[in-house]
Amino acid sequence: MTEPTLLLFDIDGTILTSGGAGETALRLGFQEEFGLVETLTQVEISGRTDSGIARQILAKHELEATAENLERFFNGYLRHLEGLLPKREGRLLPGVLPLLEALLEMPNVCLGLLTGNLERGAFLKLRHYGVGNVFKFGAFADDHHDRNQLGAFALARARALHGITFAPESTFVLGDTPHDISCARACGARxxxxxxxxxxxDQLAPFQPDALFRDLSDLPAVLRALGQGS
Ligand SMILES: [Mg+2]
Structure with a gap:
């Protein structure tokens, strides 16, 4: 019997691309809620949480990150995201669907999310691209604005849901940025x-992930890297 394995997936750039819907929704949602023009210049987005991005944008416009301002920001973003997803040419990334289908058949593999998306935004995206039912739990931007804090939330929820304390060597974060790599290290995961x-x-290699792939389309190799299959 193989050791129970926990796989924590990032969403944008790892599972799917929203064809720019996410970034446009951030911009238009902010503009509509606050009546200010936002171009997303000097805002770091890749690998950051939505709550971290909201704080960057509010600070840029000298607005305080109060609970009320954050809620307005998130509501504007989510409203636009829902409308934009069908209009943009997003898609699941290569190899993702066969990988998820294979993993769902494996009784010792548990799937979760570790994403900078707000929970509602995460499931808007996943449902739109047909994989909304794959993930039963995760850690989200709602939990903390610092991605490095999210691993602990994901591990606690995995434990509560599955009744298993997953060993660090059997826990993997799958992600597309150096921030995913550092948040995995912060919770001891591979x-x-x-x-x-x-x-x-070439940009990811210096951060020394345990495995590095151009995309997820080589299913046997990806499964081997995740400790599954021979
Ligand atoms: Mg990503």
Whole structure:
């Protein structure tokens, strides 16, 4: 019997691309709620949490990150995201669907999310691209604005849901940015990095993920890297 394995997936650049719907929704939601023009210049987005991005944008406009301002920001974002997803040419990234289908058949593998998306935004995206039912739990931007804090939330929820304390060597974060790699290290997990987001293989390699792939389309190799299959 193989050791129970926990796989924590990032969403944008790892599972899917929203074809720019996410960034446009951030911009338009902010503009509509606050009546200010936002171009997203000097705002770091890849690998950051939505709550961290909201704080960056509010600070740029000298607005305080009060609970009320954050809620207005998130409501504007989510409203636009829902409308934009069908209008943009997003898609699941190569190999993702066969990988998820294979993993769902494996009784010792538990799937969760470790994402900078707000929970509602995460499931808007996943449902839109047909994989909304794959994930039963996760850690989200709602939990903390610092991605490095999210691993602990995901591990606690995995434990509560499955009744298993997953060993660090049997826990993997799958992500597309150096921030995914550092958040995995922060909770002692291994990392599979994939260059389907805004970072290339050469840019990810120096951060020393445990496995690094151009995309997830080589199913046997990806499963081997995750300790599954021979
Ligand atoms: Mg990502």
């Amino acid at each position: 990392v599979l990095a994939v260059a389907t987001g805004s970072f290339t293989l």
